[in-house]
Amino acid sequence: MTTLAIAENLSELPPEAAFEPDEDVIKLMAEIGLSAAVRGCGDAAAPIFEALAMFRPDNPLAAIGRALGEIAAGRSEDAIAGLRRAGVNQDSCPDELRAVLLIALCLAGHHLDASLLCRRLLNSGEGPTRNIALRLKPVIDAGLGKA
Secondary structure (H helix, E strand, O other), X not given: OOHHHHHHOHHHOOHHHOOOOOHHHHHHHHHHHHHHHHOOOHHHHHHHHHHHHHHOOOOOHHHHHHHHHHHXXXXXXXXXXXXXXXXXXXXXXXXXXXXXHHHHHHHHXXXXXXXXXXXXXXXXXXXXXXXXXXXXXXXXXXXXXXX
């Protein structure tokens, strides 16, 4: 059974078919799901993200994938709501989740919230999350009339 078939039929599997995927399978599932989400196939990838959330509840990839799927489908407000349900406002939230929220806030026109989050990522973020904040800061400033 392929990873996609497992994810699609997860709820229909009998208990004896249950398994614990290794990290290679988790990585493959994440790659397939994220690839589908950014290509506008987030709804088709939803079962993959459900499986990721079930197998690795502490891993932010499921929430990131769902949010990217919503963003790619033009549903930034839904992405924001989903990220908030996933705990993006908690102190323990990974910066990767916050960076995706920053993108969604910008696309939805929530420039004040985006400005506050951007400042936080610029002060505490590293690597790609800080780079996202740096690249979006001019867009946010223009939205606030600071350009």
